[in-house]
Amino acid sequence: MDGQKSCLSCGGSLQSLDQSYHYLECGLPNVYLEGVQSTCEQCGEIEVTIPNVPALHRAIGDHVIRYGSLTPAELRFLRKSARLTQEQLANEMEINRSTINRWETADEKVWSKSEDFLIRVIWVQHMYGLRDELDALKNQLFEMVRRAKEREDIRINLAELVTT
Ligand SMILES: [Zn+2]
Incomplete structure (x- = not known):
């Protein structure tokens, strides 16, 4: 895992977002993740990264x-x-x-x-x-x-x- 992540769309640098992520992909309605979202300084794209x-x-x-x-x-x-x-x-x-x-x-x-x-x-x-x-x-x-x-x-x- 590289520490310096960059935007997949434009290559801009990502800032971590202080928001919980409603993890509906797991199939459960009540799971929220902290520290997985970041936003691109250039294009504003929001990325969700779950390493493991x-x-x-x-x-x-x-x-x-x-x-x-x-x-x-x-x-x-x-x-x-x-x-x-x-x-x-x-x-x-x-x-x-x-x-x-x-x-x-x-x-x-x-x-x-x-x-x-x-x-x-x-x-x-x-x-x-x-x-x-x-x-x-x-x-x-x-x-x-x-x-x-x-x-x-x-x-x-x-x-x-x-x-x-
Ligand atoms: Zn971007």
Whole structure:
């Protein structure tokens, strides 16, 4: 990154603008960026420079995953910032791609609390490079759920029951 930026239109020198930028391009309605806008001294053109989009999107996601309930737009944002296709996210959640698409295009949240939680876990996993650790944990949990479906008789020997 060069410190002295110049206008892309005329080559004039740019002055940073002390205005927040409504970052609608990220797909969320409530994100404002400081220190990204500059104006050309010669032609008056306003430029927006975001040097590190992945880092920015991770910072935005850090806020989003702390919200009580995700919106469809936030779900889409988290998926895309983790660089996952709908197909890939669906595979990680062991559901259909069309379900993810339905969630993202719904007017309001239509997925469950546990699905919401899993989406956040997957996001953290991808953004913070915890793939192996969390993959192992996630596989264990999926395996538990799979086995839970095969219901069988519960046999408990009271003589062996530990009471405290
Ligand atoms: Zn200019």
